[in-house]
Amino acid sequence: MTDTITLPAGFEDLTELAAHWARATENARSAIRWSASAQDFAAFYTAFMPRLRTALDLLEQIPLDAMDAAQTNLFELACAFAEAAPHHELYGGSADVPHSFSARRFVPGHGDTASRL
Template sequence: MSNIISQLPADFAALEPFVAKWALGTSKQRHLARLNSTKEELQAFYDAILPEMRHLLAALDQYPLGSLSEELHKLYWLSLSFAEIAPHIELYKGSVGVPYAFEETRFVYETGDVVNV
């Protein structure tokens, strides 16, 4: 018997392995997670969550803006991480960065933090 406590609603148990890496509460955290991932990690997350997106978004859409239940916050953050990495799978052949663009490590966040990878 496992001692791991589920962090997602039962309908989304298949996404549980991705919670630690991708259920991140800020855009900065999600951006850095993408930059610090491998092509294979991006693809694995994309492949796991894509078939669940309609069901996932329908579950989130049951709540008015700003009133998401605590149980669904991690699911919401997973959906935001999907939005962060989808272009990298669909348009950039799995590249963690944006090909032929400025190096993302040159960008500075509003807090003054430089992106470090």
């Protein structure tokens, strides 16, 4: 991400979170998640959870292939949140999933492709 990341109007206060968490691919988001601390997960959750419904309401109105850069950044932030929230809600802030194989052992069959359909 660059220092000039943008988000749609009304979400500008989440720019710092987007700069850290929002990535176009699952692999890139996973790398961020695997290095996150319990404090990172808690801060992300606390900041984004109250805004999730509003973000999804906006995003569901826009086809993926019609999103501008700001909307794409918000979409990628929402994807990152969906993947990170269980670490706060269920795993005590651990970057690893308890009682499971390390996610780093899995090799995605789809490669490192962008999240657009």
